[in-house]
Amino acid sequence: MSRERLIEVKDLSFRYKADAPLSLDRVSLEVYAGEWLAIIGHNGSGKSTLAKCLNGLILPETGTVLVDGLNTRDEDAIWEIRRRVGMVFQNPDNQFVGTTVQDDVAFGMENHGIDRDEMVKRMASALKLVNMEGTENREPHRLSGGQKQRVAIAGIIALQPSIIILDEATSMLDPKGREDVLSVMHELNKTKGITVISITHDLDEAAGSDRIIAMEKGRIVLSGTPREVFQHPERLLELGLDLPFAIKMRQALSEQGIAVSPDAFSEEELVEELWKLKSTI
Amino acid sequence: MKLIIGQFVPGDSIIHRMDPRAKLITVFIFVFIVFLANNPWTYGFLLAFTVLGILVSKVPFSFIYRGLKPVLFIIIFTFILNALFTRQGDVLISAGWFQLTTAGLKQAIFISIRLLAIIVVTTLLTLTTSPIAITDGLETLLKPLKKWRFPVHEFALMMSIALRFIPTLMEETEKIMKAQMARGVDFSSGSLVKRGKAIIPLLVPLFVGAFKRAEDLAMAMEARGYRGDVGRTKFRLLKWHGRDTGLLSVLAVLTAALILMRG
Ligand SMILES: Nc1ncnc2c1ncn2[C@@H]1O[C@H](COP(=O)(O)OP(=O)(O)OP(=O)(O)O)[C@@H](O)[C@H]1O
Numbered sequence: 001m002s003r004e005r006l007i008e009v010k011d012l013s014f015r016y017k018a019d020a021p022l023s024l025d026r027v028s029l030e031v032y033a034g035e036w037l038a039i040i041g042h043n044g045s046g047k048s049t050l051a052k053c054l055n056g057l058i059l060p061e062t063g064t065v066l067v068d069g070l071n072t073r074d075e076d077a078i079w080e081i082r083r084r085v086g087m088v089f090q091n092p093d094n095q096f097v098g099t100t101v102q103d104d105v106a107f108g109m110e111n112h113g114i115d116r117d118e119m120v121k122r123m124a125s126a127l128k129l130v131n132m133e134g135t136e137n138r139e140p141h142r143l144s145g146g147q148k149q150r151v152a153i154a155g156i157i158a159l160q161p162s163i164i165i166l167d168e169a170t171s172m173l174d175p176k177g178r179e180d181v182l183s184v185m186h187e188l189n190k191t192k193g194i195t196v197i198s199i200t201h202d203l204d205e206a207a208g209s210d211r212i213i214a215m216e217k218g219r220i221v222l223s224g225t226p227r228e229v230f231q232h233p234e235r236l237l238e239l240g241l242d243l244p245f246a247i248k249m250r251q252a253l254s255e256q257g258i259a260v261s262p263d264a265f266s267e268e269e270l271v272e273e274l275w276k277l278k279s280t281i
Numbered sequence: 282m283k284l285i286i287g288q289f290v291p292g293d294s295i296i297h298r299m300d301p302r303a304k305l306i307t308v309f310i311f312v313f314i315v316f317l318a319n320n321p322w323t324y325g326f327l328l329a330f331t332v333l334g335i336l337v338s339k340v341p342f343s344f345i346y347r348g349l350k351p352v353l354f355i356i357i358f359t360f361i362l363n364a365l366f367t368r369q370g371d372v373l374i375s376a377g378w379f380q381l382t383t384a385g386l387k388q389a390i391f392i393s394i395r396l397l398a399i400i401v402v403t404t405l406l407t408l409t410t411s412p413i414a415i416t417d418g419l420e421t422l423l424k425p426l427k428k429w430r431f432p433v434h435e436f437a438l439m440m441s442i443a444l445r446f447i448p449t450l451m452e453e454t455e456k457i458m459k460a461q462m463a464r465g466v467d468f469s470s471g472s473l474v475k476r477g478k479a480i481i482p483l484l485v486p487l488f489v490g491a492f493k494r495a496e497d498l499a500m501a502m503e504a505r506g507y508r509g510d511v512g513r514t515k516f517r518l519l520k521w522h523g524r525d526t527g528l529l530s531v532l533a534v535l536t537a538a539l540i541l542m543r544g
């Protein structure tokens with residue numbers, strides 16, 4: 001992974017109303033080009049608020065947010081920032097603007113004044129990338145939630161962004177829809193080098209990321225690779241978070257007196273260790 | 282859930298394929314030139330144009346009748362009024378104060394044709410043009426109004442978002458209704474007051490939901506770079522074909538014929 005900094009957040013604080021408590025409290029964060037960053041934290045910990053700061057939907061009370069060196073406070077840069085930082089929201093229905101798939105994919109491009117011939121080209125390739133080719137004329141109420149989310153992703157890809165933020169974008173989907181959306185995103189992350197920030201309550205999904213950040217009360221309280229973060233399951237429980245399946249399994253095993261190394265945090269690793277454990281007996 | 286928004290009947294007749302602008306202009310002008318007709322010839326032209334429209338559109342007559350049904354009463358009512366209160370010409374039937382004259386009958390038939398022609402032609406527009414195409418057509422035609430600060434783009438976007446969310450809200454209504462029915466709410470029987478009261482617990486969650494959606498949608502639109510009409514391009518393309526010029530030519534001929542032949 002290259003260590004080129006894509007987003008720099010410095011001492012960012014924000015509150016929704018003058019007399020409200022801080023929703024973000026001196027957050028500093030760097031996002032590197034090409035990485036998959038997971039943000040976890042229980043309800044109301046400030047994850048969505050942070051995400052909205054990253055594309056200038058809301059502006060910092062204090063501190064700065066830089067995207068590729070562009071400041072979100074800079075009114076001339078804001079549209080370019082929003083083009084570079086795409087965002088997929090939780091509810092598939094409430095972000096579908098067009099009356100058909102192609103209208104929805106075109107919406108962002110229309111806003112950015114891309115001319116029509118270019119739009120047609122980009123639309124075709126974007127729909128292909130999310131495996132939705134051939135649905136151009138489909139209406140939203142004839143699409144599943146997962147399909148709608150993939151159309152939303154296509155609309156963002158068409159703008160050739162450098163980063164896509166998923167704000168619990170898979171939480172309202174069935175397992176199949178979730179799988180489809182995540183595999184499309186992983187593909188984009190790997191082949192197109194698109195940076196992904198995934199806000200999620202699904203710790204199994206977070207376990208597959210490059211880096212995890214945990215938030216509480218508007219602050220970043222934990223940060224590191226999944227391996228580092230899941231090394232301290234007690235800490236996660238303290239934060240009101242669930243644990244990935246493999247970690248729970250590991251704990252249950254050690255309670256039964258079966259010693260498994262604290263390194264195993266993915267299902268495969270656990271299986272691998274258990275297998276070896278058995279063979280040495 | 283099967284749902285056709287508005288009355289649009291998909292098809293591929295030449296009228297279906299015409300540019301919505303051509304159809305909108307035609308209907309708009311037609312509504313005015315209808316009033317030029319004042320004798321059997323001119324009314325005959327109107328009728329011929331209307332019938333030709335129906336035939337070429339290949340829309341089953343039952344659909345047209347359905348569009349007509351709500352206003353049929355008004356047509357019959359004006360027919361009767363005109364028949365009864367025009368007291369010129371020869372008396373055809375007379376019974377007490379009731380009197381039907383030739384002029385009355387003629388007047389009644391003419392007025393009915395006039396109403397019928399207007400309604401059928403407008404229905405034909407909505408039957409052969411998808412709501413979104415009508416919106417596109419209106420947006421382009423009304424563009425000059427921007428000079429006077431009329432929010433043409435916003436108006437069109439509002440229309441298209443409304444069209445997009447109608448099925449979503451219908452589904453939601455159905456869901457809420459089922460949820461309420463499962464709790465014993467009865468929507469289909471009882472007095473009007475009782476049924477009205479049953480609607481309230483349906484409307485409240487529906488409105489709350491709609492506002493939440495609106496908020497989310499506004500956020501999503503902004504995230505995708507929406508900033509009103511500034512520097513915006515358009516994906517939906519309206520294309521003017523020979524057939525559209527043809528339609529306007531037919532309309533011009535009809536207008537000329539009406540002017541020349543009226544008495
Ligand atoms: N539009 C708003 N107006 C006022 N306060 C808000 C608004 N949105 C969020 N908040 C407050 O800001 C804090 C952080 O909320 P945020 O939505 O960022 O949390 P979150 O981590 O995304 O939670 P969730 O997991 O539920 O999505 C919460 O205390 C919340 O009540």
Ligand SMILES: [Mg+2]
Pocket residue numbers: 047048049167168
């Ligand atoms: Mg949130």
